[in-house]
Amino acid sequence: MPEPPAPEPLVAEALVPEPPVGEAPEAPVPELPAPEPPAPVAVVAEVHVAEAAAGSGGLARINFEFRRKVARKIEGNLASFCYQCGACVGDCPAATYSDGAFNPRTIMLKVLYGLGDELLMQDSILWSCTNCYNCHERCPQQVKPVEVIISLKNLLADAGICPDPVAKVIETFEATGRTVVMNPAIDRQRQNYGLPPLAAIPMDEIRALIEPSPERREKL
Amino acid sequence: MKRFAFFPGCLIPTRFPAMESAIRYCLPKLGIEIIDLEGASCCPDPLYFKSKDKLSWLAVAARNLCLAEDLGLDIFTSCSGCTATLSEAHHLLLDESLRAKVNERLGRIGRQYRGTTKIKHIAALLRDEVGYDAIRKTVVRPLEGLKVTIHYGCHLLKPSLIMQVDDPNNPVVLEDLVMAVGAAPVRHRNWYLCCGKACQSAEIPARMMCDLLDTVNAEEADILCMVCPTCFGQFDHGQFKLSQQFGKDFHTPPVYYMQLLAFAQGMPYDNLGFERQRFKPACLNRYELVASTD
Numbered sequence: 001m002p003e004p005p006a007p008e009p010l011v012a013e014a015l016v017p018e019p020p021v022g023e024a025p026e027a028p029v030p031e032l033p034a035p036e037p038p039a040p041v042a043v044v045a046e047v048h049v050a051e052a053a054a055g056s057g058g059l060a061r062i063n064f065e066f067r068r069k070v071a072r073k074i075e076g077n078l079a080s081f082c083y084q085c086g087a088c089v090g091d092c093p094a095a096t097y098s099d100g101a102f103n104p105r106t107i108m109l110k111v112l113y114g115l116g117d118e119l120l121m122q123d124s125i126l127w128s129c130t131n132c133y134n135c136h137e138r139c140p141q142q143v144k145p146v147e148v149i150i151s152l153k154n155l156l157a158d159a160g161i162c163p164d165p166v167a168k169v170i171e172t173f174e175a176t177g178r179t180v181v182m183n184p185a186i187d188r189q190r191q192n193y194g195l196p197p198l199a200a201i202p203m204d205e206i207r208a209l210i211e212p213s214p215e216r217r218e219k220l
Numbered sequence: 221m222k223r224f225a226f227f228p229g230c231l232i233p234t235r236f237p238a239m240e241s242a243i244r245y246c247l248p249k250l251g252i253e254i255i256d257l258e259g260a261s262c263c264p265d266p267l268y269f270k271s272k273d274k275l276s277w278l279a280v281a282a283r284n285l286c287l288a289e290d291l292g293l294d295i296f297t298s299c300s301g302c303t304a305t306l307s308e309a310h311h312l313l314l315d316e317s318l319r320a321k322v323n324e325r326l327g328r329i330g331r332q333y334r335g336t337t338k339i340k341h342i343a344a345l346l347r348d349e350v351g352y353d354a355i356r357k358t359v360v361r362p363l364e365g366l367k368v369t370i371h372y373g374c375h376l377l378k379p380s381l382i383m384q385v386d387d388p389n390n391p392v393v394l395e396d397l398v399m400a401v402g403a404a405p406v407r408h409r410n411w412y413l414c415c416g417k418a419c420q421s422a423e424i425p426a427r428m429m430c431d432l433l434d435t436v437n438a439e440e441a442d443i444l445c446m447v448c449p450t451c452f453g454q455f456d457h458g459q460f461k462l463s464q465q466f467g468k469d470f471h472t473p474p475v476y477y478m479q480l481l482a483f484a485q486g487m488p489y490d491n492l493g494f495e496r497q498r499f500k501p502a503c504l505n506r507y508e509l510v511a512s513t514d
Binding site: 073074075093094096097098102127128129130131132133134136137144150151153154156157162163165166169170173174177178179180182186189190192193194195198199201202204205206208209210212213 | 230231233234235237238240241244258259260261262264265266267268269270271272273274275276278279280283312318324325326328329374375378379380388413414416418419420421423424425427428431491493
């Protein structure tokens with residue numbers, strides 16, 4: 001089972017030992033007991049490390065640039081504390097009802113290895129998260145996997161990728177300050193229940209708040 | 221009268237005004253004066269806008285909190301999503317560097333977030349600021365024998381460190397509130413499951429809700445009670461759609477707790493907006509006033 005990567009060093013790339021894939025190590029230690037079969041986490045790690053390390057002479061290469069990108073988002077840095085225990089998976093409804101296709105532990109592992117290409121794409125698995133906060137509740141390391149997933153969604157948004165139903169709600173909010181489109185029927189309904197019409201929302205204030213800072217605008 | 225700022229959110233005032241009118245009917249009877257927050261926007265929602273840009277999301281949430289701060293009031297919310305956003309913003313903005321960033325943005329509109337306002341979900345407001353005995357005293361139509369199964373939803377309880385409402389593994393607040401109106405709560409086996417609204421897959425929420433509704437059906441309850449308008453939508457039209465999709469007979473009428481309380485406090489059935497629901501809690505009609513309303 002490969003060691004989970006240590007807290008992020010300040011170098012761009014680091015080399016980690018090869019995980020136990022197939023070939024036995026050359027070291028002449030004949031008396032060693034047979035290694036234990038790898039736990040499921042090792043399988044995941046092997047597959048992805050093998051992909052990430054293709055052509056690197058048996059050494060896995062972690063994409064620290066991607067990790068730093070995630071860490072710059074609010075609470076994205078929390079992924080660094082993940083030790084892959086899997087406490088987040090058992091109570092995850094999306095994992096249960098997708099037969100494991102959505103797996104918060106695997107998502108955290110991909111962040112740790114910097115496998116952004118497997119997370120940030122159209123129709124990303126990230127959107128299967130139900131935002132139930134069970135993983136946040138269960139995590140012994142206070143990783144808040146759901147918040148790391150939201151950091152990843154923020155990166156998706158930076159790249160202009162967003163599922164249509166989600167984009168529609170965001171557009172409605174940015175245009176009106178509400179997530180529901182107003183219409184005269186709503187105020188008529190309110191009147192039926194003795195309620196006053198809804199007041200307008202000062203959109204100049206909302207727009208000023210959600211505009212990125214000038215430096216940030218340049219980066220985008 | 222205790223004064224609280226009311227943060228109604230988006231869904232209740234627009235889609236479910238009957239819930240808002242029930243809240244405005246109930247709280248003054250319980251010694252809570254409702255102060256409306258002029259200029260409040262969407263919290264913003266903890267699922268969609270937060271997914272676009274968490275810093276902007278925090279800035280707008282902080283602005284909403286500022287509105288109550290300026291009045292020197294604590295906030296109560298009627299939607300678990302709003303509670304999640306505002307509570308999380310309050311929690312995250314304990315961090316000085318993040319607060320400085322957010323206040324830089326608020327400075328653009330001449331506002332400043334100080335962190336002096338507390339946020340309470342209406343269920344916690346009733347428990348902590350009113351009390352179950354005081355609720356019981358306002359009941360003029362005790363719902364004795366009404367079997368009520370409960371959907372807690374996620375954001376009322378979790379993350380418990382931030383929400384601090386109840387034990388997420390064994391909560392009692394909604395059971396206690398149901399008992400305060402004279403009804404009998406029952407816990408269905410999948411009570412801890414999510415309503416699935418935030419999930420963008422079609423299959424995951426459908427399968428989950430099907431499991432959940434199977435256990436609701438097994439309890440043969442009169443109604444399914446909840447405290448979040450998003451969950452409510454999933455259990456009203458959502459329940460109808462799932463019945464068709466899975467060829468099942470899901471039929472337990474969902475009722476938002478404040479409407480149940482308003483009914484117990486004497487509001488007539490016909491004023492509660494139940495006629496707009498797919499599954500109507502007509503079983504409530506068997507209860508009659510045992511005391512006069514004021």
